[in-house]
Amino acid sequence: EKEYNEAAQACVAPGAFDCEAFCLNAILKVAARLKGAFAIAVLSKHTPSAVYAARCESPLAVGYNEDGFYLLSDIDALSEFTSLGTPLDNKSAAVISLSDGIKFVRFDGTESAQRFSVLEKSDKKTHGDTEKQFKGDKMLAEIYETPSALEKCALNFPFYDSEFFRRIPLNSFDEIRFIGCGTAYHAALHGAFLTRKLCKKLTVSAHLASEYLYDNYREDTSVLLVLVSQSGETADTLGVLRRAQKNRTYCLAVVNCESSALAREADFCIFTKAGREVAVASTKAYNTQLLILTLLAYNIAGARGQTTVSKLNNAYETAKKIGSYAAAALENECAAKAIAQEIKEKKDVFFIGRGLDSFCALEGALKLKEVSYIHAEGFAAGELKHGSIALIEDGTPVIALLTQPETAQKTQNGIEEVKARGAAIHRLTVANSGKKSKADRCNLVLPHIENADFLPVIATIPLNFVAYYTALYKGCDADKPRNLAKSVTVE
Ligand code: M6R
Numbered sequence: 001e002k003e004y005n006e007a008a009q010a011c012v013a014p015g016a017f018d019c020e021a022f023c024l025n026a027i028l029k030v031a032a033r034l035k036g037a038f039a040i041a042v043l044s045k046h047t048p049s050a051v052y053a054a055r056c057e058s059p060l061a062v063g064y065n066e067d068g069f070y071l072l073s074d075i076d077a078l079s080e081f082t083s084l085g086t087p088l089d090n091k092s093a094a095v096i097s098l099s100d101g102i103k104f105v106r107f108d109g110t111e112s113a114q115r116f117s118v119l120e121k122s123d124k125k126t127h128g129d130t131e132k133q134f135k136g137d138k139m140l141a142e143i144y145e146t147p148s149a150l151e152k153c154a155l156n157f158p159f160y161d162s163e164f165f166r167r168i169p170l171n172s173f174d175e176i177r178f179i180g181c182g183t184a185y186h187a188a189l190h191g192a193f194l195t196r197k198l199c200k201k202l203t204v205s206a207h208l209a210s211e212y213l214y215d216n217y218r219e220d221t222s223v224l225l226v227l228v229s230q231s232g233e234t235a236d237t238l239g240v241l242r243r244a245q246k247n248r249t250y251c252l253a254v255v256n257c258e259s260s261a262l263a264r265e266a267d268f269c270i271f272t273k274a275g276r277e278v279a280v281a282s283t284k285a286y287n288t289q290l291l292i293l294t295l296l297a298y299n300i301a302g303a304r305g306q307t308t309v310s311k312l313n314n315a316y317e318t319a320k321k322i323g324s325y326a327a328a329a330l331e332n333e334c335a336a337k338a339i340a341q342e343i344k345e346k347k348d349v350f351f352i353g354r355g356l357d358s359f360c361a362l363e364g365a366l367k368l369k370e371v372s373y374i375h376a377e378g379f380a381a382g383e384l385k386h387g388s389i390a391l392i393e394d395g396t397p398v399i400a401l402l403t404q405p406e407t408a409q410k411t412q413n414g415i416e417e418v419k420a421r422g423a424a425i426h427r428l429t430v431a432n433s434g435k436k437s438k439a440d441r442c443n444l445v446l447p448h449i450e451n452a453d454f455l456p457v458i459a460t461i462p463l464n465f466v467a468y469y470t471a472l473y474k475g476c477d478a479d480k481p482r483n484l485a486k487s488v489t490v491e
Contacts, residue, residue, distance in 0.1 A: 019046045024095050027052050031107050037490060041071050049098040053088060058489045059233045059261060060088045062102060069096045074487060075259045076276055079119035086116045087259060139279035139478045143464045146284040151323035152273040153288040157295050160302050160312055168268050170303035173224040175203040179212055180228035181236050183282040187228050189359040190456055191293030198301035209236035219247035226252050230277055230285040231487035232260025241265055254292050256285050279479045280486050281370050283464045286363060290457040295319055318454050328447035329461035336465030338442050339426050343397045344473045349374055352381040353401030354411050356456045361401050364463035371471040371478040381414030394422035401428045403446060403455040428462060430455060
């Protein structure tokens with residue numbers, strides 16, 4: 001304020017003092033002194049017709065239309081208000097002035113020529129339609145959007161001999177690491193497991209982005225990182241990307257939000273095409289991530305000569321039908337409601353499975369605790385007896401996933417162990433080939449898919465219903481669970 005007054009008084013000629021330039025300069029000075037990630041919007045009493053914005057690491061997007069200007073932390077949400085927008089460049093500021101329009105400046109004071117682009121609208125329409133049908137209930141609407149999301153995702157996935165796959169040297173890497181946070185990490189576990197299964201000689205692993213950043217993994221051109229994220233703005237995942245790029249390590253993003261920082265900055269991108277996901281709990285985005293990672297695993301194997309063209313073609317054929325399999329999985333809604341009624345008063349719920357099922361078990365548990373606040377844990381079924389079985393009491397619900405023929409018998413052993421301690425078992429199984437899937441009271445059934453690697457892609461649909469209805473019966477707002485945000489843009 002003192003500097004402002006001095007500068008204003010120093011300008012003797014009337015109208016010579018440029019208040020907006022002064023305020024912008026003040027913001028740049030403050031930004032230079034701030035530490036860490038931030039996204040701010042500033043108003044000044046001296047320039048009532050201007051808004052200033054600045055960002056470093058945290059996302060901030062600017063948009064406009066004939067009604068006015070918009071500043072949002074989520075560019076994806078901007079399309080609800082305007083068709084023109086741009087994410088503010090990292091370490092940049094903007095002055096949005098009613099008289100002079102928008103000006104972008106880097107923190108070093110140089111002007112930046114950011115361009116506005118037309119924001120994709122189509123998702124808004126699809127979402128709007130289902131949302132209306134579900135009376136604004138976003139999580140439920142998004143579960144119901146899973147079949148169409150998967151169909152779009154499959155359609156968009158590049159064919160194995162496409163230009164996209166010719167550009168990524170999938171056969172040249174010594175190591176592939178799949179990385180994400182929360183739900184995206186569960187997808188990463190699936191991607192890593194399947195890639196390991198199909199590519200015997202490749203070193204493949206999955207990591208939590210927040211932990212990977214503080215581990216000492218070698219990074220160079222022989223390593224490929226597959227970064228999975230719905231929002232593309234998760235700070236930990238972006239941290240991994242930015243460090244990897246300093247180490248000349250290739251990053252392939254599997255991302256839903258197409259204008260996100262991850263999508264813009266990664267070397268290669270596959271969009272999940274799940275449509276806008278608004279509910280905090282990720283549902284349809286996870287299913288599309290699994291579809292992409294399954295097809296990617298087959299493509300990696302194909303590029304390395306570890307699978308046949310006929311198996312690759314079959315994988316693409318299965319992907320084409322995945323929307324109808326997902327639609328059949330929606331038929332579990334009634335059984336899921338019955339399970340939700342049973343578990344809504346329980347203290348703990350356990351999800352068990354082995355192999356690919358174990359990752360959906362983790363996801364089922366995360367979803368339930370996230371929206372219903374019931375303590376839930378997912379386990380590789382063989383692990384329970386190493387300690388946590390002590391928590392099983394008479395009536396403790398255990399949801400067992402038995403979709404994988406290779407491991408179902410082993411999971412059955414785990415079921416017997418907890419049953420003997422009084423657990424109430426609910427099974428998620430697969431219909432026999434040629435039979436219609438029919439969920440009974442308290443047991444969930446998926447349609448038969450010839451290639452079982454694709455079953456996890458739809459396995460969480462019934463589990464998402466269980467989480468949603470448990471929250472509903474407990475009176476919790478599933479769309480906005482306490483303490484959580486849709487994009488976690490802080491470390
Ligand atoms: O946007 P991202 O996929 O990177 O987000 C990662 C996690 O924060 C996210 O999946 C979170 O776990 C969800 N709330 C789970 O439903």
